Structure formats: C-alpha cells, structure tokens
Amino acid sequence: MSRLWSWLFAPVPLARVALFRRCVYAFVIVDILLLHTSGYRHGWADPVWYQPLYLGEVFRIPAADVPQVEILKWGTVAASLLALTGRLPRVAGALVAVGWVWYQYVAFAYGKVDHDRGDFIVALLVLPLIGMAATGDRRRSELAGFAFRAVQLACIATYFLSAWAKVRFGGWDWVNSATITRAVIRRGTFLGDWLLHIPWSLHATQWVIFSLEMLSPLIFFVSEYWRRRMIAGWFAFHAATYAVITIAFWPHLIMLLAFLPLEQYRDSAVARWRSWRGEEPRLRTSTSP
Amino acid sequence: MxxxxxxxxxxxxxxxxxxxxxxxxxxxxxxxxxxxxxxxxxxxxxxxxxMYATSTAPSGPVGSTLIQVKEAGDDQWRPASLNPDTVGLNRAEVEGRMPQIQADPSMLGTLLESHARLLPDAPQWQAIRVVRSDVLLENGVRTGEVRESTLAVWPSSARTPEDDNPRTLEEAAP
Missing domain, CATH: 1.20.5 (Single alpha-helices involved in coiled-coils or other helix-helix interfaces)
Structure with missing residues (x-):
C-alpha cells in the first residue's frame, strides 16, 4: 500500500505544472475556435434534434440555443486566457473545465459522439487542484505528482480500453476485418491510397495497433529511458495515422506530454538559445530597479 | 515570482x-x-x-444518406450539402434519426428554418427530401449499379409518385 501511494504521489516540480498548464489551456483555445466547432452550430438546430446524454439529465442541461453556445464558446476562451496568465489558477481552471465539458456536451448531444475526447477531462479536472505554479518554481509537490499520474493513467487507459471496445463491438475478429481499409477508402490521403495497393500492410497494421494498445500499460513498469522512447513511439504512431487518414486525436496528444520532463526541455532550450545568441550562461534573477 | x-x-x-x-x-x-x-x-x-471498433464486411451494399432540396423558383430536386454550417447538424446526426423522421417528416421542416437563419442571403429552401443511395459492391468491387430510394419528404405536398419506388440510376456494364 505504501509503495503504491509513493508511486501515486511521487513529487513533481511545480515548473512542470506551469508548462503543462500552458499547453493545455492554449490547446483549449485552439480547439474551441478551430478544431472542434460542431457544437457551436447546434445553437441554430431545432430542439427537436436534441438527444440528452445522462450527463445532461443529471445536470438538467437544456437544448442548445444561440445565446448558450455563444456564452460557452467565448466564456471558455476568456477563462483559458486568464488561466494562461497563471493568475487565479483554481478559479480559471475550474471555469475552463466546466466550459469545455459543457461545450463538448452540446456537440455530442445531437446523436454523434466523438470517442477521443473523454480522457482530456481528467487533465482539466486535476490541474486546478494544484494552485499557484510558476515556470521557475523548483519546488516539488506531491499534489502535482498525483495530478500528473492521473493524467498518465487516463492517457494509457484510452489505448487499453479502446482495444477492449474493439473486442466488445468488433469481436476478436476485428484484427482480420477490413476496418482500416474502409477508413482509408473513405478518407485516405495519397499515402493511404498507396497502401491500399499493398493489402497485407493494412491487415498487419490492425494486428500492430491492437497489440500496442493491449500492451500500453507496460509503460508504467519500464525505466525512464524506455518510457520516453515509448511516448516518442506513440507520437510517431499518431503522426502516421494523420498522414494516412487525416485523423488526429488532438486532446489526447496534449495528454501524452504529461509523461515528459517539460521543465528540463525548457531549461535546455533556453540554454541553447542563450549560447546561440552568444550570451554567458547566468542565473535567473528577478532584478527590479 | x-x-x-x-x-x-x-x-x-x-x-x-x-x-x-x-x-x-x-x-x-x-x-x-x-x-x-x-x-x-x-x-x-x-x-x-x-473509435474504429466495428468490423466491416468486404461485400454488400454501401448506403449513404443524401439531402435534396427545391430552391425558391426551381421545381427540380437538387443535391444540398448537409453540414453544421448549412443546417446546424451534420450528416451522421440526421442519419441516426431516420426512424423518427419517417414517423414525423415535419422534423425535416426544422432544417429549412435553420438553413434560413444560418444563411439568410442564400436561396430559400422550399422543400426537402432524404434519399438513401445504395452503391452495390461485390467482393469489394462496384457492380456499377446505384439504387436511390426516398425515405422522407417535407412538406408532403412535394411528394410525387417517383418517391414511392426505388429508382435505379446506373445499370451494370454488360
């Protein structure tokens, strides 16, 4: 039990929290304005098309109308901008969490649910718990450690449980079906069309995807050296998916960053920038005249 | 800090x-x-x-749902794009509600209203119908035959005898 707790609450630098927050809240703005906009137009659809999900029944969410989607859209963007400044992290973070989840709900409560957007909610829920964090803050925090562990678990659960869903809905025969072929026919790029001429490649891809998803929890049992390489491997996998069928699970890509020592990358990037500029390496000082 | x-x-x-x-x-x-x-x-x-959890069989009909409309001053059915920017909904959301639409075609009337609110400067839609188009496949190859059948029409005055039976648009090459 105590070993499990020290794993679940392994301290993480607050600087990493500050950097991860910037990625998450900047992504929320891009997502709402550019990537996922179908909920916005539901404000103009007649309420007869509204099919409440359980979430909407529990919280008594009414059918969308134009004021509701405008407030959600611009209110969530404004809360994300506040969160990006680093001020009022708990209030701003909580507002972003409610706003983003509600906005996704409006998108999904008209008959079509996108299945790649569940895990990101975990990041939005745990980040406000931590409170103030600055990019130069070297202190470590057990609460931050818990938050990152929760995000990592949600991230890997997405892979593992989607393999489970393939067995539940597609059967064990999913690996031998034409599912990827169908996806490539429907929305393949020139690379996808090229793969269609090598049918065994798409068949083998299904075996590879299914195996990688089933084995994904192993990431928690390997050394840091291999953990980072496995994350790089998942980024490569998602880049290849995008190249072949132009589908990317955008929020999930942000979640993967929770496995990486972001503050170390930042420090080495800053040091490299300074030496490129010909500056002497120096200590960070907060000078005020 | x-x-x-x-x-x-x-x-x-x-x-x-x-x-x-x-x-x-x-x-x-x-x-x-x-x-x-x-x-x-x-x-x-x-x-x-x-995501991508279902299995796909390599043979059988591949169906898709289309929307056709009559614009003001034009008595021909024309294909119309069905997406959030034109009617506030996307195609999958309309496809998923076909049983309710067939029971109550007036649901389609709300698409005409949403279209008018979203695109007030575009030609107004007077009538709308949902058509299923089946492309027949044999071992993953198109046979060349496409069948269209009308699933619902709104308003009901726009319904004509051609909506009562499936229409074969393209015959297989001999």
Missing part, C-alpha cells in the same frame, strides 16, 4: 487528503471501466472508446 524555498524543497500532502484523492481516482476509474464494459454513447464522457 520570488521563491523563498530552496531548490529540492517538497510540498507534502496529509494522509487524509491522499486517501480522499485516491478514492476519487478509484471512483473515476470504475466509471470508465463500467462504461467500456456495459456503457453506450449516452454515458459520455465515460462511454466506450469505440
């Missing part, structure tokens, strides 16, 4: 707080697991992660 604490200082949590957080994590984990094993899309965000 000035730091009072030296490098390497660690902020700890009390045991009751750790127990509370662990309990919350277990509860959310249980919801995600239950959603994967028993849940449906209505469970979102805890529903099953079923």
């Amino acid at each position: 000035a730091q009072e604490a030296p490098d390497g200082d660690t902020l700890r949590l009390s045991r009751p707080l750790k127990a509370l957080l662990t309990g919350a994590l277990l509860a959310i984990t249980a919801l995600f697991l239950a959603g994967t094993v028993h849940g449906s899309d209505r469970w979102w965000p805890f529903g099953p992660w079923r």
Whole structure:
C-alpha cells in the first residue's frame, strides 16, 4: 500500500505544472475556435434534434440555443486566457473545465459522439487542484505528482480500453476485418491510397495497433529511458495515422506530454538559445530597479 | 515570482487528503471501466472508446444518406450539402434519426428554418427530401449499379409518385 501511494504521489516540480498548464489551456483555445466547432452550430438546430446524454439529465442541461453556445464558446476562451496568465489558477481552471465539458456536451448531444475526447477531462479536472505554479518554481509537490499520474493513467487507459471496445463491438475478429481499409477508402490521403495497393500492410497494421494498445500499460513498469522512447513511439504512431487518414486525436496528444520532463526541455532550450545568441550562461534573477 | 524555498524543497500532502484523492481516482476509474464494459454513447464522457471498433464486411451494399432540396423558383430536386454550417447538424446526426423522421417528416421542416437563419442571403429552401443511395459492391468491387430510394419528404405536398419506388440510376456494364 505504501509503495503504491509513493508511486501515486511521487513529487513533481511545480515548473512542470506551469508548462503543462500552458499547453493545455492554449490547446483549449485552439480547439474551441478551430478544431472542434460542431457544437457551436447546434445553437441554430431545432430542439427537436436534441438527444440528452445522462450527463445532461443529471445536470438538467437544456437544448442548445444561440445565446448558450455563444456564452460557452467565448466564456471558455476568456477563462483559458486568464488561466494562461497563471493568475487565479483554481478559479480559471475550474471555469475552463466546466466550459469545455459543457461545450463538448452540446456537440455530442445531437446523436454523434466523438470517442477521443473523454480522457482530456481528467487533465482539466486535476490541474486546478494544484494552485499557484510558476515556470521557475523548483519546488516539488506531491499534489502535482498525483495530478500528473492521473493524467498518465487516463492517457494509457484510452489505448487499453479502446482495444477492449474493439473486442466488445468488433469481436476478436476485428484484427482480420477490413476496418482500416474502409477508413482509408473513405478518407485516405495519397499515402493511404498507396497502401491500399499493398493489402497485407493494412491487415498487419490492425494486428500492430491492437497489440500496442493491449500492451500500453507496460509503460508504467519500464525505466525512464524506455518510457520516453515509448511516448516518442506513440507520437510517431499518431503522426502516421494523420498522414494516412487525416485523423488526429488532438486532446489526447496534449495528454501524452504529461509523461515528459517539460521543465528540463525548457531549461535546455533556453540554454541553447542563450549560447546561440552568444550570451554567458547566468542565473535567473528577478532584478527590479 | 520570488521563491523563498530552496531548490529540492517538497510540498507534502496529509494522509487524509491522499486517501480522499485516491478514492476519487478509484471512483473515476470504475466509471470508465463500467462504461467500456456495459456503457453506450449516452454515458459520455465515460462511454466506450469505440473509435474504429466495428468490423466491416468486404461485400454488400454501401448506403449513404443524401439531402435534396427545391430552391425558391426551381421545381427540380437538387443535391444540398448537409453540414453544421448549412443546417446546424451534420450528416451522421440526421442519419441516426431516420426512424423518427419517417414517423414525423415535419422534423425535416426544422432544417429549412435553420438553413434560413444560418444563411439568410442564400436561396430559400422550399422543400426537402432524404434519399438513401445504395452503391452495390461485390467482393469489394462496384457492380456499377446505384439504387436511390426516398425515405422522407417535407412538406408532403412535394411528394410525387417517383418517391414511392426505388429508382435505379446506373445499370451494370454488360
């Protein structure tokens, strides 16, 4: 039990929290304005098309109308901008969490649910718990450690449980079906069309995807050296998916960053920038005249 | 921001707080697991992660749903694009509601209204019908035959005898 707790609450630098927050809240703005906009137009659809999900029944969410989607859209963007400044992290973070989840709900409560957007909610829920964090803050925090562990678990659960869903809905025969072929026919790029001429490649891809998803929890049992390489491997996998069928699970890509020592990358990037500029390496000082 | 604490200082949590957080994590984990094993899309965000989870058979008809409209001053049915920018909904959302639409075609009338509100300067839609187009496949190859059948028309005055039977648009090459 105590070993499990020290794993679940392994301290993480607050600087990493500050950097991860910037990625998450900047992504929320891009997502709402550019990537996922179908909920916005539901404000103009007649309420007869509204099919409440359980979430909407529990919280008594009414059918969308134009004021509701405008407030959600611009209110969530404004809360994300506040969160990006680093001020009022708990209030701003909580507002972003409610706003983003509600906005996704409006998108999904008209008959079509996108299945790649569940895990990101975990990041939005745990980040406000931590409170103030600055990019130069070297202190470590057990609460931050818990938050990152929760995000990592949600991230890997997405892979593992989607393999489970393939067995539940597609059967064990999913690996031998034409599912990827169908996806490539429907929305393949020139690379996808090229793969269609090598049918065994798409068949083998299904075996590879299914195996990688089933084995994904192993990431928690390997050394840091291999953990980072496995994350790089998942980024490569998602880049290849995008190249072949132009589908990317955008929020999930942000979640993967929770496995990486972001503050170390930042420090080495800053040091490299300074030496490129010909500056002497120096200590960070907060000078005020 | 000035730091009072030296490098390497660690902020700890009390045991009751750790127990509370662990309990919350277990509860959310249980919801995600239950959603994967028993849940449906209505469970979102805890529903099953079923992206590309279904299996596709290599032979059989491939059906798709189309929307056709009559614009003001034009008596011909014309294909219309069905997406959030034109009617506030996307195609899958209309396809998923076909039983209700066939029971009550006046639901289609709301698409005419939404179109007028979203695109007030475009030609107004006077009538709308939903058509299913079946492309026939044999071992993954098109046979060349496409069948269209009308699923619903609104308003009912726009319905004509051609809507009563499937129409074959293209015959297989001899």
